[in-house]
Amino acid sequence: MIRAATLALALALPAAAQACGPDSPCDIEDGVYRIALPDAPDGPVPAVIFLHGFGGSGEGTMRQRGTIAAFTSRGYAFIAPDGQPREGRGGLRWNFRDDGRAQTRDEDDFLMAVADDAAARHGVDRDRIVLAGFSNGAFQVTYLACRHPEAFAAYAPVSGGFWRPHPEGCAGPVRLxxxxGWSDSTVPLEGRPLRDGAFVQGDIFEGLGLWRRANGCAWDDPDGYRETGQFQRRFWECDEGSALDMALFPGGHGVPSGWADMAADWFEALP
Incomplete structure (x- = not known):
């Protein structure tokens, strides 16, 4: 059910403020996002909020036409927010944890505000939003899911996870x-140090251990295996309402072909 607050916001917005989409940004208090909607939606629609990588932008994300079409053709809205400016450099980034660097906003609050605004302006179903992201965007997805597992219906990080030191635990069960990529050398499965060890990417498999504990899994070994095209997958069935699935593909650092349909199939199969 769309929140009453988002409905009230929609009524309060002037027509000019609602006129935004894939080519013109939607302004909210702490930033902007772009949105592509499915043709002729019948009622509130599910959505994917996709976070760009390091140095990217929401505008750049909207050039991923194949990924966008894969979602909108299935009735999803596709939402691409902007991260924060990089200090002294072009492009944008997500400040996914408190690492001592300057930040102008709380990223978690901003992304939840994006979801609320999209529900108010564009008829997105606030209870059916997947928060996804690539690389630096995936780091943000991972940390938000750990801190606020109830904020979105599901989470889908691509080519990114936790950083060291890993969190001691997460707030509750997730659907993730x-x-x-098996041969990712930018964000290796085992992680790697950056800036002579000042920052160290985490281990994806250790991160899965955190999710298993958050989801109340009795054992570490998967409950099953499956293949979806190029994806080698394993999944865990744990506490009611939770879901955990890992998909490995044979490429490097990128959003692989077929990911959008696989992610939508996974989300639609959840209880």
Missing amino acids: LQTH
């Missing part, structure tokens, strides 16, 4: 699809 972790996708990663």
Whole structure:
């Protein structure tokens, strides 16, 4: 059910403020996002909020026409927010954890505000939003899911996870699809140090252990295996309402072909 607050916001917005989409940004208090809607939606629609990588932007994300079409053709809205400016450099980034660097906003609050605004302006179903992202965007997805597992219906990080030191634990069970390239050397499965060890990427498999504990899994070994095209998958069935699935693909650092349909199939199969 769309929140009453988002309905009230929709009534309060002037027509000019609602006139935004894939080519013109939607302004909210702490930033902007772009949105592509499915043709002729019948009632509130599910959505994917997709977070760009390091140095990217929401505008750049909207050029991923194949990924966008894969979602909108299935009745999803596709939403691409902007991260924060990089200090002294072009492009944008997500400040996914408190690492001592300057930040102008709380990223978690901003993304939840994006979801609320999209529900108010564009008829997105607030209870059926997947928060996904690539690389630096995937780091943000992972940390938000750990801190606020109830904020979105599901999470789908691609080519990114936690950083070291890993969190001691997460706030509660999640529904999460972790996708990663077997030969990723930018964000290796085992992680790697950056800036002479000042920052260290985490281990994707250790992160899965955190999710298993959050989801109340009795054992570490998967409950099953499956193949979806190029994706080698394993999944865990744990506490009621939770879901955990890992998909490995044979490529490197990128959003692989077929990911959008796999992610939508996974989300639609959840209880």
